[in-house]
């Protein structure tokens with residue numbers, strides 16, 4: 001598939017850019033658009049690895065004039081399906097980052113991952129509200145909302161975004177914030193795609209040097225009592241504390257810490273950005289629930305936030321399905337243990353439940369388009385064996401969703417939903433009124449659908 005681009009057109013584009021242009025067959029193209037999930041490889045007609053905002057403008061105008069659909073990629077963590085044909089604007093080169101400590105703001109280029117933002121902010125006793133993995137791109141993550149290890153205390157990361165610079169479908173550069181283009185600002189805080197290429201994001205930081213948190217692991221007979229204790233304990237946690245639980249079937253291979261390799265475990269994660277003595281008191285019932293196998297919960301610097309979930313830095317082949325839940329009770333615990341627990345024959349490496357609520361349920365003053373705000377939990381199912389991706393993993397995920405019944409929320413969130421190619425799945429990513437308002441914003445800012453997003 002794909003089209004034959006005129007070499008004179010490509011030469012003109014190369015001339016106009018400081019970044020690099022790759023067309024199908026060029027060495028370096030595959031590396032530029034490599035995905036975190038190596039089971040996915042893109043095959044676009046052309047890739048523009050931009051080095052400046054001006055490059056983005058040139059690339060978008062070029063694509064619009066030739067009728068090439070444009071997609072944006074930074075780290076490739078969000079790739080759920082191969083991109084075939086069209087243009088990929090690769091934003092990795094937009095790596096500018098600066099901190100305005102006085103106003104607690106970070107100016108973050110579209111190619112910047114969370115890790116350097118955390119380090120730069122910490123020099124001033126500040127922290128961004130990030131996700132579980134700090135190798136995820138800050139902009140791509142925030143455009144979908146962003147549910148992280150401190151979510152119940154601080155909300156979605158999109159709630160902390162104070163502005164964007166955006167290249168729109170006609171190649172012009174606009175600002176979107178509280179005062180300028182407020183509807184575009186609303187749409188970008190949760191609406192993710194089909195609106196433009198964000199070149200820069202202004203993010204408010206919080207004053208946070210340390211927190212009480214980390215993860216504990218239970219194995220063998222301790223798994224079930226630990227999960228059951230988590231269900232009741234988390235239901236009464238104060239909003240300042242955030243927690244999640246994950247059933248893990250850890251492969252026996254290089255990568256995971258040696259004590260976990262080849263074992264089935266359940267891990268309870270915890271983050272309390274307050275007095276560590278109070279944090280320890282709040283977490284005590286989990287430590288008392290069953291014999292703890294490994295305990296990494298302690299006072300920690302805010303810079304160690306990635307150690308709460310311990311997401312892998314290197315991606316392997318994965319199949320992932322995310323749902324949101326309105327409730328998670330002991331009967332739901334039965335479902336998870338029977339269909340995804342040890343000895344269940346489950347194809348999943350991980351079945352993770354994150355508790356929401358607290359600040360995630362409160363839309364900030366300006367409003368955002370974040371999906372899933374009314375949900376109480378997320379459920380993510382992740383398989384790692386490619387032989388299960390076509391049938392076993394989707395079938396087991398369907399069985400889990402059916403068994404959870406009306407606990408499954410009507411709406412999910414774009415960062416958790418997985419492949420958006422299916423219209424029914426795409427429409428469930430936002431509440432109906434938000435979905436319609438987003439479609440209106442996309443029609444206004446991209447009337448000719450230059451930016452490909454969602455189902456074809």
Ligand SMILES: Cc1cc2nc3c(=O)[nH]c(=O)nc-3n(C[C@H](O)[C@H](O)[C@H](O)COP(=O)(O)OP(=O)(O)OC[C@H]3O[C@@H](n4cnc5c(N)ncnc54)[C@H](O)[C@@H]3O)c2cc1C
Pocket residue numbers: 036072073074075076077078079091110130131132133135136137138139140141142143144145146147148149192193196197198199311312415416
């Ligand atoms: C290991 C891992 C951990 C994760 N943890 C969390 C988590 O804790 N919480 C959470 O909410 N999500 C989480 N996610 C999901 C993640 O937030 C999304 O996959 C997000 O889209 C990744 O953004 P990216 O820029 O890194 O990825 P990319 O694949 O580079 O981009 C993903 C999408 O974002 C959009 N995009 C990116 N940059 C731009 C831009 N400059 N302008 C316009 N659109 C853009 C595009 O639609 C693109 O397809 C995780 C994913 C992984 C793989």
